[in-house]
Amino acid sequence: MNCVYRNYLLSSLFAVIFTYGFHELGHWFAYTLMGYDASYTITTVKLLDVESVLTKRELFFQNIAGPLFTLLQVFIFYNIMTINKIKLLYPFVMTPFIFRFLAGIVFFNQAVDEGSISILLGWGSTIGFILMLSILGIFCYKAIKNNHITKQMNLLSLLVALGVIGILYFI
Secondary structure, three states, rough: OOOHHHHHHHHHHHHHHHHHHHHHHHHHHHHHHHOOOOEEEOOOEEEOOOOOOOOOHHHHHHHHHHHHHHHHHHHHHHHHHHHHHHHHOHHHHHHHHHHHHHHHHHOOOOOOOOHHHHHHOOOOOOHHHHHHHHHHHHHHHHHHHOOHHHHHHHHHHHHHHHHHHHHHHHH
16 A cells, blocks of 8 residues: 555544544533533533433534534635645545435434434424535535545545444444
């Protein structure tokens, strides 16, 4: 394996772990801002007081925080990658798309994050999911076109993301 692909593989691995953790950090941050004690791991955030009942407003804020952190990640990495022409940052743009797409599939019958937000806004459970994937997809497309990302790089990012997300999901 040549040095470029080894570095890209490592970047892809780190992007998956970072994306998962940063998204959950958003949820933890929301709980903390609202005054709740919550536990944080790379894959989950849980209220420490299981008797707590969130208001509709708190539920909205908690649900939107993770996706907002994900969008922030994509925006920052896309701009750094595009301005500086650093292809190694592409996994930090693509992985959130894969991450949210898989979340939409796995939790199709359960409204989480984008689905919960949509329901709270009275839009049904799929509009938020479609909106989020559309935004992330546009960033991926623009990153591919503006930075000449190859099919091999896309495939490697996809396989690493699927593998690591799968492992983290079952931990």
